Amino acid sequence: MKLKSQTICCPHCGHHQRVELDASGGDQDYYDDCRICCNPIHLRIHVDEGRKTITLYVDGDDEQLY
DSSP states (O other): OOEEEEEEEOTTTOOEEEEEEEGGGOSEEEEEEOTTTOOEEEEEEEEETTTTEEEEEEEETTOOOO
16 A cells, blocks of 8 residues: 545544544554644544555544553
């Protein structure tokens, strides 16, 4: 899979911004700062090679998972 561009919404300030997704590394879990409010955005990428799909999960650093 190659590089894909996706528009996301910052979970802190609501600003829309584009991120580049590189699926060549498989599943990923990382943080990127919002270009407007500078708060961390948690990005998780799940790559399904069989279906050739990329699923992107976006949340704020302050959200808890149960």
